[in-house]
Amino acid sequence: MDCMFLIALKMLLGDRPKYWMLVGGLAFSSLLMTQQYFVFQGLLSWTTSHMRNMRASIWVVESRVDQVNETKAMRDTDVNRVRSVDGVDFAVPLFQGVLKARTPDGADKMIQMIGLHSGTLYGRPARMLEGDIEQLRLPNSVVIDTLAAETNRLGAGMGRPLRVGDTFEINDREARVVGICQTERHFFGYPYVFASYDQALQYAPRQRKMLSMILAEPKPGLDTAEVARRISAATGLRAFTVPQFEKATLKWVWTNTGIPISFLTTIILGFVVGVAISGQTFYSFVLENLRNLGALKAMGAGNGLLAGMLLVQSLTVGLIGFGIGIGLTALFGLTVAKGGQPPFKLEVPFLFQAMGGVVLICALAALFGIRRVARLEPAIVFRG
Amino acid sequence: MVSHEPNSRNLSERAISARGVVKAFGSGDARTLALKGADFEALEGELHLIVGPSGCGKTTLLSVLAGTLGCDAGQVEVLGSMLTALSSAEVTRFRCRHIGFIFQQFNLIPTLTLLENVSVPMLLQGAPRREAEARASERLGQVGLGGRERQRPTQLSGGQQQRVAIARALVHEPRLVICDEPTSALDSVTGHQIMDLLSGAARAPGRCVLIVTHDPRIYGYADRISEMEDGRVTAVHSGHALGAFIQAAQRS
Numbered sequence: 001m002d003c004m005f006l007i008a009l010k011m012l013l014g015d016r017p018k019y020w021m022l023v024g025g026l027a028f029s030s031l032l033m034t035q036q037y038f039v040f041q042g043l044l045s046w047t048t049s050h051m052r053n054m055r056a057s058i059w060v061v062e063s064r065v066d067q068v069n070e071t072k073a074m075r076d077t078d079v080n081r082v083r084s085v086d087g088v089d090f091a092v093p094l095f096q097g098v099l100k101a102r103t104p105d106g107a108d109k110m111i112q113m114i115g116l117h118s119g120t121l122y123g124r125p126a127r128m129l130e131g132d133i134e135q136l137r138l139p140n141s142v143v144i145d146t147l148a149a150e151t152n153r154l155g156a157g158m159g160r161p162l163r164v165g166d167t168f169e170i171n172d173r174e175a176r177v178v179g180i181c182q183t184e185r186h187f188f189g190y191p192y193v194f195a196s197y198d199q200a201l202q203y204a205p206r207q208r209k210m211l212s213m214i215l216a217e218p219k220p221g222l223d224t225a226e227v228a229r230r231i232s233a234a235t236g237l238r239a240f241t242v243p244q245f246e247k248a249t250l251k252w253v254w255t256n257t258g259i260p261i262s263f264l265t266t267i268i269l270g271f272v273v274g275v276a277i278s279g280q281t282f283y284s285f286v287l288e289n290l291r292n293l294g295a296l297k298a299m300g301a302g303n304g305l306l307a308g309m310l311l312v313q314s315l316t317v318g319l320i321g322f323g324i325g326i327g328l329t330a331l332f333g334l335t336v337a338k339g340g341q342p343p344f345k346l347e348v349p350f351l352f353q354a355m356g357g358v359v360l361i362c363a364l365a366a367l368f369g370i371r372r373v374a375r376l377e378p379a380i381v382f383r384g
Numbered sequence: 385m386v387s388h389e390p391n392s393r394n395l396s397e398r399a400i401s402a403r404g405v406v407k408a409f410g411s412g413d414a415r416t417l418a419l420k421g422a423d424f425e426a427l428e429g430e431l432h433l434i435v436g437p438s439g440c441g442k443t444t445l446l447s448v449l450a451g452t453l454g455c456d457a458g459q460v461e462v463l464g465s466m467l468t469a470l471s472s473a474e475v476t477r478f479r480c481r482h483i484g485f486i487f488q489q490f491n492l493i494p495t496l497t498l499l500e501n502v503s504v505p506m507l508l509q510g511a512p513r514r515e516a517e518a519r520a521s522e523r524l525g526q527v528g529l530g531g532r533e534r535q536r537p538t539q540l541s542g543g544q545q546q547r548v549a550i551a552r553a554l555v556h557e558p559r560l561v562i563c564d565e566p567t568s569a570l571d572s573v574t575g576h577q578i579m580d581l582l583s584g585a586a587r588a589p590g591r592c593v594l595i596v597t598h599d600p601r602i603y604g605y606a607d608r609i610s611e612m613e614d615g616r617v618t619a620v621h622s623g624h625a626l627g628a629f630i631q632a633a634q635r636s
């Protein structure tokens with residue numbers, strides 16, 4: 001009987017227009033589903049990029065803060081309260097705020113200002129490309145990321161990328177670039193500018209309370225989650241481990257922004273378009289072949305065999321279309337999204353889910369045809 | 385299902401016996417009785433024609449005898465199996481094993497090669513592909529299309545396509561060959577070539593070839609002719625009477 005499946009494939013392959021329509025529709029659907037999902041995942045990962053850029057073990061925030069991109073200022077004395085919690089190895093202040101920088105040609109650009117503890121520079125970026133982070137201790141010094149350095153960003157008007165030694169202004173104060181670092185892009189899209197904590201406070205508009213976050217490390221050998229729990233209990237602040245803070249941030253995005261809904265809508269649309277195109281095309285393929293299927297039925301092909309043949313046909317185009325679709329998605333990830341804009345984060349498990357989706361689409365498409373063929377009277381082949 | 389060696393069969397054994405077959409189409413006002421209690425018999429080793437005016441129920445009777453259409457009343461026994469008592473899956477299996485089909489419109493699958501088209505009945509029986517294709521190739525040679533295995537039906541004339549259909553109908557050595565108007569889409573010369581092949585096929589031991597036709601030019605090939613009118617078989621001509629009937633039909 002498996003030879004009949006080969007015959008089934010040849011029947012479909014022989015009808016080039018329908019074959020390519022099916023493969024194309026399913027490729028489009030697979031592309032839409034996977035590409036949108038991976039961009040969505042990339043976007044979600046941007047919401048937690050602070051944690052990978054500053055790499056602290058424990059993040060302590062004001063008690064009403066739900067996620068890493070939100071700040072409610074705390075008192076400077078809160079740092080000492082955290083330090084005194086049993087199990088805390090050390091704790092340092094962090095300033096985080098969106099400020100306005102003025103470029104050499106006089107334009108204002110938003111920046112993501114990070115103030116690192118002046119003594120230790122704890123939370124410093126992982127990778128310096130140029131310059132020396134230690135020079136942040138000099139007055140009016142900043143380290144910028146590659147995004148900030150790009151031509152026409154913070155150095156707009158210079159006609160070239162910013163380099164070490166160049167200057168721009170933040171709130172009418174000079175900012176001299178002493179280093180350029182690599183960061184993972186942030187959700188807001190603003191470039192990172194690092195300064196020492198004290199320097200950051202001078203750049204930022206003066207307010208009664210200026211401490212955004214406290215970064216802490218547990219004593220060696222202690223469980224991070226346990227120490228975080230102790231900090232929360234002892235200080236009334238909220239202390240998160242990195243996984244906890246990531247989870248809280250993602251939860252906040254899901255419940256407070258329209259991003260997941262709009263991406264999910266597109267992904268579901270991709271599925272529906274796939275069902276619509278391939279269902280239609282496959283059904284018309286079945287209708288056009290009704291005489292042939294009737295002849296096969298007369299010659300002794302049972303309903304089960306014919307159903308199997310239709311399934312083999314639809315699943316084959318489904319898997320070919322899926323292959324092309326994810327190939328295009330991969331190409332998109334390797335070319336358009338290479339620079340991180342739009343974000344793109346490959347997640348292998350979703351490939352299997354998307355494949356399951358395509359298989360479902362094909363099974364549905366075949367189902368209409370199978371129902372039609374089951375009702376087919378083999379005697380129709382005798383009618384002119 | 386009883387299966388006999390063809391050689392152990394007497395040439396005049398009954399291949400088909402149908403009694404009181406009734407078949408209606410549609411319902412209510414649109415209901416037509418296509419068969420009104422038709423009786424029919426065909427013998428092995430014969431080429432048997434069913435003739436009659438348009439709409440008298442020839443195709444319907446042929447479909448019922450071939451097991452592709454169920455009937456509303458009556459009994460149909462084919463090659464020793466009571467079709468009317470079998471489940472539809474059993475009837476399907478029966479068709480697969482024992483019946484070869486030839487259609488007016490040839491009904492070859494256009495996207496398959498001739499070889500693949502002819503192999504289908506073998507493949508449906510579960511034969512391995514190589515064996516099926518070897519037999520198919522042999523059959524194509526017998527109908528004069530040797531060497532054209534890789535061509536597609538659309539590259540052939542109508543007569544050639546019908547020859548492929550004959551090869552397909554015979555490839556699995558069926559004991560009953562069913563044809564509906566096999567020559568009516570063909571010119572007269574081609575029609576005779578097709579009939580030569582079919583009457584040759586009817587000479588195989590234990591086989592019956594059953595043909596529905598409108599075409600008096602091919603009556604001469606028949607061993608027996610059943611005449612139908614208005615849903616019933618009204619006369620059967622064979623032996624000496626057959627010649628007279630054919631002459632009368634061809635004159636009018």
Ligand SMILES: Nc1ncnc2c1ncn2[C@@H]1O[C@H](COP(=O)(O)OP(=O)(O)OP(=O)(O)O)[C@@H](O)[C@H]1O
Pocket residue numbers: 409410416417418436437438439440441442443444445598
């Ligand atoms: N599927 C169907 N639905 C409704 N009526 C049908 C159907 N098939 C046949 N009939 C009717 O049954 C009657 C017999 O039809 P059938 O096709 O058996 O005649 P026929 O002798 O083969 O005619 P022809 O020589 O024109 O092929 C006709 O009145 C026809 O209209």
Ligand SMILES: [Mg+2]
Pocket residue numbers: 442443444
């Ligand atoms: Mg007819």
